[in-house]
Amino acid sequence: MLPLKRALSSPIGRKFVMSISGIALVLFVIVHLLGNLTLYIPDGGESFNRYAAGFEALGPMLYVMELGLLAVILLHAFWGISTWLRNRRARPERYAKSIATKGGGSNLNIASRNMAITGSFLFFFLIIHVWHFRVRKETVGEKTTVNGQEATDLYALVVGSFENPAWVFFYTLSMVVLAFHLRHGFWSALQSLGAMKPRWSKQIYAFGLIFAILLALGFLGMPIYLFLAAA
Amino acid sequence: MAQETMTVHLKVWRQAGPEESGSFQNYTAENVNPHMSFLEMLDVVNEDLIHKGEEPIEFDSDCREGICGTCGFVINGQAHGEERGTTVCQLHMRSFSDGDTIVIEPWRAKAFPVIKDLVVDRRAFDRIIAAGGYVSVGTGPKPDANSIKVGKDVSDQAFDSAACIGCGACVAACPNASASLFTGAKITQLAMLPQGHPERTRRVREMVHQMQEEGFGNCSNIGECEAVCPKEISLSNIAKMKREYLRAMFSDS
Ligand code: HEM
Ligand code: FES
Numbered sequence: 061m062l063p064l065k066r067a068l069s070s071p072i073g074r075k076f077v078m079s080i081s082g083i084a085l086v087l088f089v090i091v092h093l094l095g096n097l098t099l100y101i102p103d104g105g106e107s108f109n110r111y112a113a114g115f116e117a118l119g120p121m122l123y124v125m126e127l128g129l130l131a132v133i134l135l136h137a138f139w140g141i142s143t144w145l146r147n148r149r150a151r152p153e154r155y156a157k158s159i160a161t162k163g164g165g166s167n168l169n170i171a172s173r174n175m176a177i178t179g180s181f182l183f184f185f186l187i188i189h190v191w192h193f194r195v196r197k198e199t200v201g202e203k204t205t206v207n208g209q210e211a212t213d214l215y216a217l218v219v220g221s222f223e224n225p226a227w228v229f230f231y232t233l234s235m236v237v238l239a240f241h242l243r244h245g246f247w248s249a250l251q252s253l254g255a256m257k258p259r260w261s262k263q264i265y266a267f268g269l270i271f272a273i274l275l276a277l278g279f280l281g282m283p284i285y286l287f288l289a290a291a
Numbered sequence: 292m293a294q295e296t297m298t299v300h301l302k303v304w305r306q307a308g309p310e311e312s313g314s315f316q317n318y319t320a321e322n323v324n325p326h327m328s329f330l331e332m333l334d335v336v337n338e339d340l341i342h343k344g345e346e347p348i349e350f351d352s353d354c355r356e357g358i359c360g361t362c363g364f365v366i367n368g369q370a371h372g373e374e375r376g377t378t379v380c381q382l383h384m385r386s387f388s389d390g391d392t393i394v395i396e397p398w399r400a401k402a403f404p405v406i407k408d409l410v411v412d413r414r415a416f417d418r419i420i421a422a423g424g425y426v427s428v429g430t431g432p433k434p435d436a437n438s439i440k441v442g443k444d445v446s447d448q449a450f451d452s453a454a455c456i457g458c459g460a461c462v463a464a465c466p467n468a469s470a471s472l473f474t475g476a477k478i479t480q481l482a483m484l485p486q487g488h489p490e491r492t493r494r495v496r497e498m499v500h501q502m503q504e505e506g507f508g509n510c511s512n513i514g515e516c517e518a519v520c521p522k523e524i525s526l527s528n529i530a531k532m533k534r535e536y537l538r539a540m541f542s543d544s
Contacts, residue, residue, distance in 0.1 A: 062496050062540050070499050071469070071509040072536040143509050147467035150401050150508030156304075156315065157394045159464055159515065160368035162375055165526070166518035173466055175511065248512040251526070254533030261526070 074143055079252035081136035082245055088129060089238075093278045100285060105215025109204060113211040137183050144176035167265065171243040178241040185234040192227075193217060222286040231283045239276035246271055296322045297389040301336065303348055304396045306405050309412075313405065315394075318348075325385040329372065330355060330362060332384055349408035357381040357521060360456030363463070364409040365396045370460035370519040378458060378521045398463035402470070402505040413459050415505040416473060422501035423494035424477045426486050439485050452480035454522040461516035461524075467508030472516035474502050475532035476524045482535050492542045495535040 067073040098107040115122055161168040171178075197212055204213035221227045246268030251261070298321045306313025320336050327335070330352050337347035353361035362380045366372040372382040387393065395409065403411040441449075453476075461472035478495050481487030487494070510529060517526045 062542075064540075066500070067536075067540050070536070071471070071503050071507070072499055072533055073540070075509060075511075075533075076537075143511075147469075147508035147511070150468035150506055151399055152401050153399050155365060155368060155396055155399055157365075157368040157396065159365075159466060161515060162369050162373065162464075162518040164375060164518040166513065166515045168466070168513050168515045168518075172511065172513045244512075251512040251530060252510075252533065254530045254537060 074139060075252040077139050078136065078143065079249040081132050081139070082249045084132050085136060086242070086246070086249070088132075089275065093275060096282060097278065099215075099218065099282050102289075105213070105219070106206075108215045108218075109206050109211060109213060112214040113206040113209070116211060133183075133186060137179065140179050141176060165262070167244065167247070169244075171240045172248075175241065175244060175248075178237050181237045182234070182241060185237070188230070189234075192221065219286050219290065222283045223290045225287065228283040228287045232280045235276045235280035238279070239272040242272040242275065243269055295325065297325055297384065297387070299323060299332070299384070299387055299390070300392040302392065302394045303408070305346075305348070305408055306397075307346075307407065309404055309406055313408075323384050325383070327384050328355070329366070329379045329382045329384065349406075349410050351410050352380055355380040358456065360458035360521075363398065363458045363460055365398065365463055367394050370398070370464040371458075371521055375518065376521060376523050378456075378460075381521075398459050400459075400462050400468035400507065402468070402507050403459060403462060411459070413457070415507070416457050416459065416470070418505065419470065419474055419498050419501045420477060423490065423497040424481070425490075426481060427489060441484060445483055449480050449483035452476045452483070452524065452528055455480075455520075455524050456522060458521060460519045460521065462507065464515045464519040465508065465510075466513060466515070467511055469510045469516075470502050470505070470507040471510035471529045471532065472520065472524055472526070474498050475528035475530075478535055479528045479531040482531065491535070492539045492544050495532065496539045499532070499536060 068077060095111050096108075098111050099105075101107045118125070159168070193214070197214055197217060200217070201212040201214065202216055203210055204216070205211065222231075247261070247265045250264055298319065301318040301320060302315045303318060304313055305316045318336055318340075320332055323332050323335070330350070333348060333350060340347045350364060351361045353359045355362075357378045357380060360378070362378055363371055364379060366379070366382075371377060371379050372386065374382055374386055397403075397405050397409045398411045398413075400411075402415040403413055406412050455473060455476040457473060459473070462468055462470050465471075478498055481494060482491055512526075512529075514526050517524065
């Protein structure tokens with residue numbers, strides 16, 4: 061028998077945890093993007109506020125979902141950093157001339173080498189982002205009516221923020237960082253699970269790039285679009 | 292026809308012993324025949340050093356025909372040098388240019404401590420094998436040669452994994468100093484064949500555990516190991532090891 065604790069702290073098990081939590085976060089991010097696409101509808105925020113009000117209508121269930129998401133993020137982040145620290149300890153003495161790729165099918169590039177750095181940046185982004193919209197929605201959000209009922213005017217909060225070029229820049233930068241994290245992460249998550257055949261890996265790796273770019277463009281278009289629309 | 296020769300400048304890691312601190316030393320190799328192997332070039336440099344009464348540069352080698360896995364060090368940031376699918380003993384000076392500066396370092400990994408200069412202790416690999424990279428054989432009368440049928444496709448795949456010569460380049464080139472390609476190849480080779488089945492579950496469990504105990508890093512699917520492997524062992528061996536591990540996690544035995 062393989063005890064679960066030993067399995068999950070093994071080099072392979074710990075990557076199962078990273079992979080499954082990473083895939084969960086990818087699914088979340090996809091849903092988050094699809095919902096937020098309503099920001100692009102030029103209807104003065106009606107669709108977006110209706111979408112946001114749908115979450116408020118969930119009542120306590122929303123908190124359960126939020127706590128679940130928080131748990132996945134913390135698990136992924138702490139496991140990732142702890143794995144990275146172990147990896148650093150595996151080579152206490154560095155090369156004088158840093159490793160240069162020999163090409164072929166190698167994915168040694170800035171995306172794959174800096175997962176812990178892009179990941180840490182995303183963690184920092186998430187703290188700011190949750191404060192910026194989730195917390196401030198409760199504290200400074202104005203009220204509006206959606207379908208005849210009172211709801212928070214999240215649209216006004218978002219549009220108001222993105223009149224400030226500093227926020228536009230910060231969000232755009234963060235989404236570029238996310239694209240780098242997912243450029244390697246998408247493929248890596250599948251390979252970590254062993255869900256890979258040599259026949260597919262080229263295509264999956266290429267798909268990871270397209271996926272990362274589309275996702276980042278979808279998100280970073282929002283602040284830029286709202287900024288330009290307001291100007 | 293006059294033989295063209297070349298001059299190369301070497302920056303070599305010199306370290307007198309496991310506990311000593313090392314440093315780079317500069318050497319110039321003159322009149323190098325471009326058809327020499329990299330190790331032969333070092334042999335000439337060493338003869339010079341011996342004549343001068345200095346300590347020769349220590350490095351490992353045995354077969355010098357690219358099949359034993361004894362040789363290996365990092366040349367300009369690339370394990371076994373820039374040529375793909377080869378070991379340093381099969382790397383020739385013609386892949387360099389006259390006047391090049393060449394930086395030579397030992398494999399760097401916590402699990403591969405330096406013994407001297409470019410020689411590292413790779414017994415961690417042996418301990419991973421001892422943990423489960425074997426099959427049990429019955430004593431008694433000789434079994435019939437073809438009593439266990441193995442399909443050609445399967446035997447070919449097992450052979451591709453078995454081509455690993457255990458040189459350690461995969462560890463050296465991995466940014467995480469992970470031994471996943473080596474361990475994956477050994478596990479895959481035996482998992483493919485019926486002869487490997489009795490120990491299949493225990494094997495992956497114990498070999499992966501030993502790999503962790505030795506202090507190797509965790510694979511982050513970068514694939515530089517595959518690019519430097521002199522035997523071009525595929526990353527799919529690592530995927531196979533993960534599936535074998537998953538199977539072991541849900542197995543009763
Ligand atoms: C909260 C901050 C985050 C940190 C600190 C972080 C850190 C990491 C680290 C260190 C890895 C391991 C890379 C490797 O071993 O090569 C990783 C992998 C991954 N991350 Fe993140 N990450 C974060 C956020 C995210 C987000 C928001 C997503 C999804 C949108 C994500 C998706 C992934 C995926 C899919 C993988 C690949 C899993 C694998 O290699 O098996 N991560 N992350
Ligand atoms: S000395 Fe045998 S492989 Fe190089």
